[in-house]
Amino acid sequence: MSVEETGKLSKKLRLTFAVATVVCVIVLAISPLKDFRAEWKHYKRWFVKYAESRPDTKRLLADYSPNIDQIWLPGMNLTDRCTTCHQGITQPTLADDAVPQPFRAHPPVPHHVRQWGCTTCHRGQGPATEVSEAHETTLAWEKPILPARYLQASCGSCHQADLKEAPQLARGRELLTHLNCAGCHKLNNVDRAALGPELSSIGYKVSREWIYKWLKEPRTIVDKDGNTTVNGYESETEPRMPKFRLTEEEILALSAFLSVQKAKPIEIYKINPAVVAAWSKRPDLLSQGEVRFRQMMCTTCHSLAVTRAGETKIIGGEIGPELTKVGSKVNEEWLVAWLRRPNSYLEHANMPRYGWSDEDLYNVSQYVMNKLTDSDLLSNVPKLDAPAEEEIKTGKRLFTEKGCASCHALSGVAPQKEFGPDLTALGSKNASELEFGKAKIAHHLVAYIQAKLQDPVSVNPAARMPQYNWEQSDLDAVTTALLSQTGPAQTSDLQHLVVARKDAFFQPVGAFAQVYERYKCYVCHRFNGYGGTLAPDLSFEGSRAQKKWIADFLKDPQTIRPTLILRMPQFNISDKEAAIAAEYLTMAVQKADVDPESVDARQFTPAMVSLGKQLYELKYQCQSCHTIGGSGGYVGPNLNNAAGWLTPAWIEAWLRDPQALQPDTIEPRRNFTEDEIRALAAYLMTQRTGIKPLTTKTAAITRSLTQGEGR
Amino acid sequence: MKTTGAMLGALLCSAFCMSTFSGCKKAAVLVTPNQAFGSYDTEPDWSDSTKEVKLGYQESQGKRIFYQYCVWCHADATPAGPSNRSNLTPMPPLMNDGEKLNAESDEALQSMIALGGSALGKSAMMPPYGKTLSVGEIKAVIAFTRAIARPTYQARGQVLVPTVVKQ
Numbered sequence: 001m002s003v004e005e006t007g008k009l010s011k012k013l014r015l016t017f018a019v020a021t022v023v024c025v026i027v028l029a030i031s032p033l034k035d036f037r038a039e040w041k042h043y044k045r046w047f048v049k050y051a052e053s054r055p056d057t058k059r060l061l062a063d064y065s066p067n068i069d070q071i072w073l074p075g076m077n078l079t080d081r082c083t084t085c086h087q088g089i090t091q092p093t094l095a096d097d098a099v100p101q102p103f104r105a106h107p108p109v110p111h112h113v114r115q116w117g118c119t120t121c122h123r124g125q126g127p128a129t130e131v132s133e134a135h136e137t138t139l140a141w142e143k144p145i146l147p148a149r150y151l152q153a154s155c156g157s158c159h160q161a162d163l164k165e166a167p168q169l170a171r172g173r174e175l176l177t178h179l180n181c182a183g184c185h186k187l188n189n190v191d192r193a194a195l196g197p198e199l200s201s202i203g204y205k206v207s208r209e210w211i212y213k214w215l216k217e218p219r220t221i222v223d224k225d226g227n228t229t230v231n232g233y234e235s236e237t238e239p240r241m242p243k244f245r246l247t248e249e250e251i252l253a254l255s256a257f258l259s260v261q262k263a264k265p266i267e268i269y270k271i272n273p274a275v276v277a278a279w280s281k282r283p284d285l286l287s288q289g290e291v292r293f294r295q296m297m298c299t300t301c302h303s304l305a306v307t308r309a310g311e312t313k314i315i316g317g318e319i320g321p322e323l324t325k326v327g328s329k330v331n332e333e334w335l336v337a338w339l340r341r342p343n344s345y346l347e348h349a350n351m352p353r354y355g356w357s358d359e360d361l362y363n364v365s366q367y368v369m370n371k372l373t374d375s376d377l378l379s380n381v382p383k384l385d386a387p388a389e390e391e392i393k394t395g396k397r398l399f400t401e402k403g404c405a406s407c408h409a410l411s412g413v414a415p416q417k418e419f420g421p422d423l424t425a426l427g428s429k430n431a432s433e434l435e436f437g438k439a440k441i442a443h444h445l446v447a448y449i450q451a452k453l454q455d456p457v458s459v460n461p462a463a464r465m466p467q468y469n470w471e472q473s474d475l476d477a478v479t480t481a482l483l484s485q486t487g488p489a490q491t492s493d494l495q496h497l498v499v500a501r502k503d504a505f506f507q508p509v510g511a512f513a514q515v516y517e518r519y520k521c522y523v524c525h526r527f528n529g530y531g532g533t534l535a536p537d538l539s540f541e542g543s544r545a546q547k548k549w550i551a552d553f554l555k556d557p558q559t560i561r562p563t564l565i566l567r568m569p570q571f572n573i574s575d576k577e578a579a580i581a582a583e584y585l586t587m588a589v590q591k592a593d594v595d596p597e598s599v600d601a602r603q604f605t606p607a608m609v610s611l612g613k614q615l616y617e618l619k620y621q622c623q624s625c626h627t628i629g630g631s632g633g634y635v636g637p638n639l640n641n642a643a644g645w646l647t648p649a650w651i652e653a654w655l656r657d658p659q660a661l662q663p664d665t666i667e668p669r670r671n672f673t674e675d676e677i678r679a680l681a682a683y684l685m686t687q688r689t690g691i692k693p694l695t696t697k698t699a700a701i702t703r704s705l706t707q708g709e710g711r
Numbered sequence: 712m713k714t715t716g717a718m719l720g721a722l723l724c725s726a727f728c729m730s731t732f733s734g735c736k737k738a739a740v741l742v743t744p745n746q747a748f749g750s751y752d753t754e755p756d757w758s759d760s761t762k763e764v765k766l767g768y769q770e771s772q773g774k775r776i777f778y779q780y781c782v783w784c785h786a787d788a789t790p791a792g793p794s795n796r797s798n799l800t801p802m803p804p805l806m807n808d809g810e811k812l813n814a815e816s817d818e819a820l821q822s823m824i825a826l827g828g829s830a831l832g833k834s835a836m837m838p839p840y841g842k843t844l845s846v847g848e849i850k851a852v853i854a855f856t857r858a859i860a861r862p863t864y865q866a867r868g869q870v871l872v873p874t875v876v877k878q
Contacts, residue, residue, distance in 0.1 A: 107768040108847070149749040167775055168752075619829075624784070624799055624836035633795045635783045659843060666780045669842040 040068065040129045043085040047103060056093050068129060071117045075493030080117040080126035082134065089113055110165070121154040122146055137444065142430035146483065147446060149476060153427060156484025158494065160189045160501040172481025175474060179242075183406035184420035184465075188485055189501060196241065196407040198346055200263035205334045205345075208259035209381045215244070215251045221305045221312065221324055242466035245457070250398055256387030257395020263411045266337040267344060272358040279362060289367025292360055297557075297569040298323075300524075300534075301350075304372070317566050319350055319523060319534070327373035336365050352519040355572035403464060420465065425487030435460055449479050504529035512584035515577050524568075527589065534566065540661060542590035544650045551575075551582035591661060596647040604648075604682035612683025615676055625667075628687055636667060643688040651681040757786075757807040758861045766858055773855025776848050777806065780840065801834055809860035817853055824849045 035041075044066055051060040069083040088094035088103040090113060095105040106113060111121070119126040124145035128134040135145045146153060152169040162170045173190060176182070182192035202211070218241055246254070279285050303316030305324040314322060330338075337344070339361060342351035387395075396413070399405060403420075405413050431443045437459045441447045448459065453475060456463035470478070489495040506527040508516050516522065522531035525538045541550070555578050557568035573581075590596070616622045625635035632638075642651070653660075655677045658667040672680070750765035754774055766774060777785075783795050785806040796803055804811045812820070823831055825846075827839030840849065857864040 109768060147749045148751045151751060164775070165772060619835065620838075621835040624838075625795065633784075633798050634793060635795050664779070666783070668780075668838045668840045670839060671842070 038129070039131060040081075040084045041066075043087070043102060047087045050100070050103060054093075059093070060088065060091060070127075071114060073115075073117055073493075075491060076117070076120065077491045078117045078119060078126060080119050081129055082118040082124075082126065083113070084129065085131070086118075121151060123154065137431060142432060143428070144444065150446060150480045150483050153480045153483030156481065157427070157486045158489070158497055159499045161499050162501075168477050168480050169484060171474070172477035172479070172484075175478050176481050179468065180407050181423075184403055184416070186418060186422040186424055188424045188487075198409040199258060199261055200409065200411040201261060201266065201345065203259050203262040204266045205330055205338075206259075207331075208255045208384050208387065209378045210329050211255040211258050212251055212384060213378055213381050214241075215246055215254060219322065219325075221314075242468045244402055244466045246402070249394075250402075252384075253391045253394035254398055254402075254404075255384065255395070256391035257399060260387055260392055261410065264345075266334055267341070268333050269336050269340055269361075271336070271362045275358045275362050279366065285363055286367060286370060289363035289365075290371065292364050293367055295570055296354065296364075296572075297567050300566040300569055317534070319532075323368070323372055325372060325374040325377055327369045327371065328375070328377040332365065332369050335368060336361060339365065350520055350523045352523075352569070352571060354569075355574060357572075360572070403466075423482065424485050427483040427486040437461065446479060446483070449482050450475060453478060502529070506530035508584060508588065510584065511580045512588075515573075515581050515584075518577075519571050519573065535568065537662065538585065539589055540591040540594065542586045542588065543594035543596055543653070543661075544647065545586070545645060546596075546647060547582045547586040549645045550585050551578040554578040554581055591653070594649055594653045594661070596649050599648040599652055599681070601643075601648045601685045604678075604685060608679045608682035609686055610683075611675075612679035612681070615680055616683055620670070639684060639687055640689045641687065642684040643686060646684070648681050648685055651684055652677050655680055754855075754859055756861070757805070757859060764859055766855070769851050769854045770858045771855075772848070773851035773853070773858075776844065776852050777855050780844070781806065781852065784836075799834075799836055803834075803837065806856050807859040807861050809862040809864060812856060813860055813862070813864050817850075820853045820856070821846075821849055824852065 048061065048064065051057045051064075054060065064087070068081055069087070070079055070081045071083060072079050083089055085102045088099065089106050091105050093105075094103055095107070097104075099105070117126065118124075122145050123143055125134050125138075125141045125143070128141070132138065133141065137144045152166040155163055155166045156169045156173070159166070162173065164170075176187060176190045180192065180196070181187060182190045299316035301317040301319035303314045303318065303322045303324075305312050305322075306315045307313075314324075316322075334345075338351075339354070340356060341353060342349040343353065399410065399413060400416065403416065404410075405415050406419050409415065426449070427445075429445060431445060431448070434445065434448045436443060436448065439451055439459045441451050441459075451459050452463075452465070453468065453470065456465040456467060489498060506522065506529075507513065508527075521527075521538075524532045524535035526533060527537075528539050545553075553568075554571075554573050555575070557570060586596070616628075623632040625633040627633065627638045628640055650661075654667075655670075655672055657669050658665045659669055751768050752766040752771035752774065753763045754766055756762035756764055778790065782789050784799060784803045785796065787794050787796060787805065789795075796805075806812075815823075823833070823837070824844070825839060825841030827835070827841075828837030829835035830839065844852075857866070
């Protein structure tokens with residue numbers, strides 16, 4: 001190699017070396033530049049600028065550091081760097097909507113961010129330092145931040161007991177129980193309680209045609225113009241039975257199988273022939289049946305479609321089934337047997353056992369069979385023959401395969417266990433663990449849950465889950481409740497913070513136990529936290545009401561609260577049963593510190609009464625909510641018969657602190673002096689313009705006279 | 712050789728530049744949680760049923776308390792159906808009556824609810840709720856009133872502090 005050539009090479013080498021050096025310097029320079037331009041630093045600098053533009057700069061920047069901020073709670077396995085960007089989260093002056101995000105303060109909530117971090121409630125990726133990584137789904141992290149709409153789900157991960165602050169979660173849990181989701185799915189903290197009716201003897205109750213119609217299209221109500229106003233599958237006030245997407249053959253087989261279920265013969269009751277003979281001569285008795293139906297307040301639990309001013313509406317309670325067309329559904333012998341003894345057909349029926357005279361029983365059953373009907377109900381049902389052996393066999397197989405046994409008990413068919421997937425940890429699932437099928441929805445847990453609930457086959461064509469119909473608010477509530485199913489807490493620190501749910505149960509003893517069970521008091525009333533919420537809580541009834549009043553009320557319930565539409569049914573309770581109930585309620589269910597005997601009404605003087613009247617009418621103007629005489633408000637109970645109803649001890653205790661006796665009452669606690677309390681009690685104990693006490697028989701007669709026109 | 716080196720350099724340069732600038736591009740996209748993640752709760756606009764008012768946490772707590780305690784006299788429709796409002800003289804204002812309530816300060820509403828009408832020389836039919844509701848609960852109700860006010864309340868969205876929500 002000549003010198004010249006060597007020189008050329010070294011020149012080339014030098015040039016390469018120079019280029020490489022420049023590249024190296026650039027590479028070295030990029031790293032700090034990239035660090036300087038990191039996303040979180042941008043927010044750090046912006047916050048300083050923002051704080052400087054405000055008058056309270058000093059306070060806002062008091063604990064500012066240019067580095068990453070984090071909340072580290074080792075016991076909860078939590079490292080949240082959210083406060084790196086959300087720097088004003090605990091600054092009360094930054095609460096305004098006008099403050100740009102991410103600097104706005106957190107609204108005041110019971111859990112402080114320093115003690116609980118952010119991701120405990122909001123989820124998302126706590127240690128992330130980039131906006132998208134913290135909030136969204138990335139390749140490495142699939143638990144994005146929870147949309148604000150469903151935030152209450154996080155309350156439910158620890159609070160197994162219902163929280164009044166989280167009504168959406170409570171509604172969702174109520175729906176999970178009401179729709180018996182636990183029949184097929186394993187769910188944490190949700191009871192498997194509300195089963196559909198037992199079908200062991202359904203063959204006595206309805207025809208094969210009706211079963212066919214129900215499976216195909218439950219509960220259709222058409223108004224006078226022929227428009228469908230209620231469609232079991234499509235309207236929002238739907239029955240609990242969802243749509244199962246059955247084929248014609250499957251419906252035929254299931255209706256065949258069910259129509260032959262006659263495990264326990266019904267008790268056929270022969271109504272006095274004289275009553276039946278009288279009926280055939282008196283066409284007006286049909287309206288008598290309607291009158292009794294209304295008087296007994298069947299509509300407190302059952303609803304009917306009512307057409308008023310051209311508009312068809314479902315009116316009535318939701319405890320029992322809707323009855324608009326029940327006359328075209330059930331067999332008359334079954335109806336009479338059911339009305340007499342609901343428990344002998346369905347062991348756990350909620351329907352009370354009314355006291356029936358033969359006249360009442362016949363009149364009401366005739367009214368139901370002749371008036372609550374629809375001659376077109378079964379018109380589009382094909383002619384069905386007696387069920388063939390083969391159909392019955394297929395029907396039995398389908399009954400198990402379709403999951404019917406998860407909600408309906410049937411003798412000879414064992415209820416399925418773990419028929420649907422376990423959902424106890426659904427709320428903490430990654431999107432990649434879910435089956436989206438061909439659904440064109442966001443790959444996100446919330447989107448998945450909503451799609452699955454609205455149309456199960458949209459995400460999985462082979463889904464066995466039936467289709468429900470949701471109002472938007474209910475869909476959101478159920479989604480929230482499902483998102484709260486996050487499995488066992490991650491760490492022991494969280495585990496011991498879980499707030500357990502209290503399970504209450506109330507079963508009286510002695511003679512009242514039978515009355516309690518016969519009239520199903522617990523379906524509407526609550527006793528020590530157990531029972532329904534439709535009617536007043538009776539846990540302290542013994543301190544509140546006088547014994548005689550309770551007995552009279554049970555025989556002839558009159559509404560105390562003027563705004564109520566749903567009222568206590570008239571059970572035709574016997575004098576003896578009323579006495580037993582009154583005795584038990586006054587003696588056994590009292591508030592410990594409100595002894596009904598402790599205040600004697602005889603000590604009240606006329607001076608106290610007149611002071612009380614003044615306080616009631618002028619100083620405190622109680623008439624804004626309560627009625628005495630003909631005038632007053634509708635919010636609180638009518639006090640016309642306070643002296644015949646309440647004990648003076650209760651009135652005084654109530655005026656001192658209403659919430660101590662009934663925590664959620666809206667009557668405010670006030671600053672009454674003891675003298676004022678005594679005077680008000682004295683005044684109320686002069687109000688005695690109540691209903692005359694009646695015997696069972698005269699009560700029925702008076703009602704039919706005064707309310708003969710119905711409501 | 713020369714071209715190889717230059718090409719290598721250019722490639723490296725562009726790769727690093729891209730990675731650097733892709734970072735700042737992301738920073739420019741600002742996430743506004745209220746838009747991206749929905750509102751915590753909603754209430755139908757009382758004057759226009761086709762519209763909805765978005766509620767934050769405090770306002771939503773106020774809504775719950777309102778529908779338990781206040782709705783009976785301060786709305787025309789109640790969960791039970793009829794309202795007690797028309798039954799009272801003077802008639803209590805509707806809770807969304809901005810013309811009446813927007814002029815009142817938060818402090819005035821706070822005392823009105825806590826001390827009742829008679830303490831402020833107004834109708835004694837408004838009872839005092841100061842011993843029944845906590846300060847935080849009353850503030851929540853005021854926040855809810857501000858949210859549904861028509862005409863709109865100007866300083867809406869401001870969380871009323873200091874607030875301790877009663878547990």
